[in-house]
Amino acid sequence: MKETKVQQSWWIRRYERDPRKFGDDARWLFLGLVIAMTAVYWPHHAMRANMLSSAVLWAVYLPIRTYIRIHYRTPSSLVWTDALSMVVNMYWWKWLPVSAPLLSVAVVWEAAWSLPVAQAFWVSILLGVGYAGAVLWPPALPHAWDSIVFVAPFYTLFAVLLYLLRRQLGYFETLAGTDYLTGLPNRRQLLESYQKSPQAALRSWVVIFDMDNFKQINDRFGHIVGDMVLRDFGRILRQLFRTGELTARYGGEEFLVVLPLSVSSAALKERLARINFHLQDLSLHYPTPVTVSAGVAQSWHDGEPLMALIARADEALYQAKARGKNQAVWSASTSTP
Known part of the structure; x- marks a missing residue:
C-alpha cells in the first residue's frame, strides 16, 4: 500500500x-x-x-x-x-x-x-x-x-x-528518542544530538558494533535471550563511554558510538579491549558465547558529514565480519596504535 x-x-x-x-x-x-x-x-x-x-x-x-x-x-x-x-x-x-x-x-x-x-x-x-x-x-x-x-x-x-x-x-x-530495550538513544536521537553538539564542527571517531550470530541466538534460544543480550551490551556501552560521547542503538543488533578525536587511538583501542573482556565475562551467563564485531573510522577533516563517517565505519565492520567476526577493523584511512 x-x-x-x-x-x-x-x-x-x-x-x-x-x-x-x-x-x-x-x-x-x-x-x-x-x-x-x-x-x-x-x-x-x-x-x-x-x-x-x-x-x-x-x-x-x-x-x-x-x-x-x-x-x-x-x-x-x-x-x-x-x-x-x-x-x-x-x-x-x-x-x-x-x-x-x-x-x-x-x-x-x-x-x-x-x-x-x-x-x-x-x-x-x-x-x-x-x-x-x-x-x-x-x-x-x-x-x-x-x-x-x-x-x-x-x-x-x-x-x-x-x-x-x-x-x-x-x-x-x-x-x-530512547530505545525501550537498552535505554540508549535511538538512531534519530543520536543524529539530532550530534547536529546540535559542538562536536559536529570538529573531527570525530565513529565505532559501529554488530552482535555476532545474533539471528542464531534468537532462533536457538528465543527472543527473550536475544533481548537480554542486547540489554546487557547496552549496559556495557553506558559504563565505558562517558557523557559527551554519543552512544546509541543504531538499529537491530547494531550499536554506534561517536567520540571526539581528542580521544587517542590507543585509548580507543584500550576501550575496545575492555568491551571484549566484559563480553567474555557476560558469556558465562548465557548458553552461547556473546561476541561483537566492530568497524572504526575517523573524520578526514573538521565538520565532515556524520553519514560519510558512518559509511566508512560500516565498510570496516563488513571487513570484520568477512575476516571471521569477533574483532575490530579500523578503516584504511584511520591511524591505528
Missing part, C-alpha cells in the same frame, strides 16, 4: 521545531498593529507622543531582539527585558488594553520555554503587577479593578500551564 504523506499547515511546520518562534511572530504582529494604530489615532494629540514613542521603540528593539534570539538562543536577560518593555507598553497603550496584555502572553510563553520554572513564574508575576499598575495609573481605566481581577492572574496561570505542557512534551520527546 502506498504511504500517503501527511500535509501540515505552514504554521505547524514553523513552530513544531521551535515553539519560541511563536513569540517572535507575535511581536512583529504587535509592531504592525502599533504602526497601524499610530496612523489611525495620529489626529488625537493627547495620544500622539505615547504611540510614536512605542512605535519607534519597537521598530528599533525588535530587529536586535530577533537577531539575538536566533543566534544566541534565548538569554534569560532577554526575557526579562521583554517583560519590562511590556510593562511600559501597557501604560502607553492603556486605552487599547487588549493588545499589550495579549502580547504579554507571548512573553510568558517564551519565559516558560526558555527559563527555569521559578524564573518564568516571576516573569509572569511582574507582568501581572505591571498590568495592574498600568490600568490604575492616573488617569485610571474605567472598571479598573474588574480588569485587574480578570487579566492579571491569568499570566501566572498561563505560566503554570505552559510549564506542565513543557514537561509533558519533554517526556514524549525523551520517549520517542
